[in-house]
Amino acid sequence: MAIGGRSGAAGAGGVTTGNGGGVAAGGAPGSGGAAGQGGAPPRYVRPNILFLFDNSGSMQENGVGTWVGENTNICLTPSSGTSSRIFGAKNALRAVLADLGGQANVGLMSFPIQTRTPPAYANETWCTSAARDVGPVGHYQPTPTKPGRNAGCDMTTHDSETTFGPWFTAGVGEVLRVGVTTAPPGMMPVASSYDPIDANIPAVRRWIDNVELPMDPDVVTDPELHGMTGTPLGRSLLYARLYFDNFVKPVDPDAVCRLNMLIVLTDGIERCDTAAPDSTFDLTTCQGGGTSFSQLHPINQACRLRLESGIKTTVITDSGLSSSELVANDRIAYAGGTSAAIRVSLADVTPAKAAISAAISAGMASGVACPAP
Numbered sequence: 001m002a003i004g005g006r007s008g009a010a011g012a013g014g015v016t017t018g019n020g021g022g023v024a025a026g027g028a029p030g031s032g033g034a035a036g037q038g039g040a041p042p043r044y045v046r047p048n049i050l051f052l053f054d055n056s057g058s059m060q061e062n063g064v065g066t067w068v069g070e071n072t073n074i075c076l077t078p079s080s081g082t083s084s085r086i087f088g089a090k091n092a093l094r095a096v097l098a099d100l101g102g103q104a105n106v107g108l109m110s111f112p113i114q115t116r117t118p119p120a121y122a123n124e125t126w127c128t129s130a131a132r133d134v135g136p137v138g139h140y141q142p143t144p145t146k147p148g149r150n151a152g153c154d155m156t157t158h159d160s161e162t163t164f165g166p167w168f169t170a171g172v173g174e175v176l177r178v179g180v181t182t183a184p185p186g187m188m189p190v191a192s193s194y195d196p197i198d199a200n201i202p203a204v205r206r207w208i209d210n211v212e213l214p215m216d217p218d219v220v221t222d223p224e225l226h227g228m229t230g231t232p233l234g235r236s237l238l239y240a241r242l243y244f245d246n247f248v249k250p251v252d253p254d255a256v257c258r259l260n261m262l263i264v265l266t267d268g269i270e271r272c273d274t275a276a277p278d279s280t281f282d283l284t285t286c287q288g289g290g291t292s293f294s295q296l297h298p299i300n301q302a303c304r305l306r307l308e309s310g311i312k313t314t315v316i317t318d319s320g321l322s323s324s325e326l327v328a329n330d331r332i333a334y335a336g337g338t339s340a341a342i343r344v345s346l347a348d349v350t351p352a353k354a355a356i357s358a359a360i361s362a363g364m365a366s367g368v369a370c371p372a373p
């Protein structure tokens with residue numbers, strides 16, 4: 001199937017959500033189906049859901065593209081920051097996690113950032129991405145610029161590689177905030193690392209609760225995501241694939257029936273590897289597309305994540321993008337094996353929560369049951 005000019009309708013058709021936009025319990029894989037060995041019902045194995053959260057500078061804008069700030073404790077803008085996309089998306093995701101409970105293991109990925117030692121606290125030195133696309137915030141800064149590339153486009157260890165290697169192990173901590181297991185970034189999990197009792201929900205919440213501590217130059221005790229980088233969607237999809245294929249699936253005791261999902265929350269389009277494949281790109285084989293496109297473009301990487309790793313990519317994109325930008329994100333979603341990108345105002349908590357819940361329910365409904373032990 002070649003990429004066409006399809007834009008698709010907003011939302012994911014046929015998706016059921018629970019009351020108030022919550023995740024439908026009936027969508028869990030392994031909750032039904034044929035009986036397992038000896039006639040016993042199949043086991044429920046939690047899916048792994050990795051959220052790729054856009055932490056680009058434009059996330060500090062409101063739904064109409066005006067910079068309003070992020071409204072964290074360190075960059076407080078009481079009257080306007082609560083209308084920003086990053087504030088709304090964080091609140092929506094926290095609400096979804098509360099509804100999700102132990103139905104799935106969750107993880108969090110962002111665009112590349114590094115820790116820094118900030119000066120003594122002052123808004124003008126801690127919040128220098130204000131009204132700009134990129135810049136340090138609090139104890140964090142985008143990864144440095146490289147020749148021809150903007151800050152926050154890639155891991156410091158990554159150039160143009162598209163396969164796993166030591167570069168990934170060394171740099172994954174710049175993008176993986178919380179894994180779907182309990183293993184730290186870059187460390188191979190063991191059997192006991194899977195299915196943590198708290199599903200990693202508290203660890204993810206700490207990054208999206210609008211609080212960063214301490215408010216001094218000491219080592220971070222409570223982390224936080226900020227809008228501060230470029231928008232490397234393609235490289236982030238590569239990083240997600242390499243993480244799942246090399247640090248999650250190889251030693252997972254339930255790998256044969258574990259559902260792995262990637263949900264992208266973004267208010268932009270690819271800004272780092274912008275040369276897209278043309279309309280000859282075949283989504284069934286991930287081949288074609290001309291000779292001049294970037295292998296790190298998100299259409300190619302979403303296709304490979306689906307074809308080579310068996311992981312679909314759901315894209316939830318801000319409805320305030322232009323028509324051409326919405327179509328660009330639709331194409332990533334098609335390549336990733338889902339319908340058109342789900343369009344919603346990320347600044348509006350209630351519809352944003354419903355969109356995330358719908359994406360989870362749709363993905364979980366595609367899971368398979370594990371046989372009884």
